[in-house]
């Protein structure tokens with residue numbers, strides 16, 4: 240096929256982009272979005288600071304705009320994210336212990352209920368593991384409420400929106416390393432104990448190369464009985480086009496890798512300022528990385 244979304248769909252997958260509500264009136268941006276992508280992730284609009292700016296008072300206008308734009312055009316939505324140590328509203332940052340735990344549970348219940356039936360996959364918990372060699376949890380106010388906070392978040396999300404797939408999402412987990420192995424062990428434990436988890440997201444913020452065991456890492460998670468998704472793909476560096484193709488090939492080689500999302504549309508939309516890590520240039524022209532990605536989706 241001739242677009243990313245249609246080509247991925249021919250392989251039983253989706254191809255998505257992170258988008259910003261504030262850009263939905265930029266016609267260059269929206270033209271590319273509507274032509275190329277069949278899934279979206281709100282880049283910031285569903286985060287805790289955006290959806291519950293003061294405790295118990297919810298604000299959904301920007302997230303609703305994205306969901307409505309997507310669903311009216313047949314695009315699926317990845318909800319991002321229900322529980323994360325970053326981008327918490329100030330009131331939550333100052334809570335701890337059982338008060339913070341209840342606030343988290345209420346937040347997940349309210350947000351997942353608001354969007355019930357409209358979200359294909361939720362990133363229920365984002366970035367809860369530490370970098371480095373230990374393979375353990377990241378210290379955070381949520382972690383300090385007790386090690387069971389992640390499973391409580393997943394059970395709460397399942398109860399509020401039983402039809403949504405529930406993902407754990409993280410970065411620097413693209414190869415087999417202590418961090419990804421820590422997550423692997425958590426997922427295995429959740430599956431063994433019946434804690435609801437359906438998928439794992441691999442952010443894949445890369446520069447010039449992808450780990451040699453990227454596909455093997457995706458496959459070992461898939462073998463646990465969860466889907467895997469590439470959730471925040473962007474690739475800096477001069478080897479960009481080749482690395483995009485390699486990431487697509489790895490996903491296509493893993494039957495449970497059911498979708499890829501790039502973290503923005505044009506280079507000018509990227510959080511990686513000045514690194515030009517996306518598929519379209521600042522004017523919306525297709526880059527070599529776009530062609531490599533499309534060709535990889537269509538090969539085989």
Ligand code: G3I
Nearest residue numbers: 257282283319320325326365366410442444471502509510
């Ligand atoms: O909306 C405010 C605006 O009102 C204010 O004037 C401006 C001044 O700084 O800030 C604006 O908020 C910014 C927001 O993006 C919206 O543009 C925040 O400062 C800025 O920190 C925030 O950055 C986002 C970042 O997450 C925050 O952690 C990026 O856009 C977003 O791409 C990035 O996405 C994360 C994923 O959620 C999780 N994985 C890593 C990924 C990249 O960091």
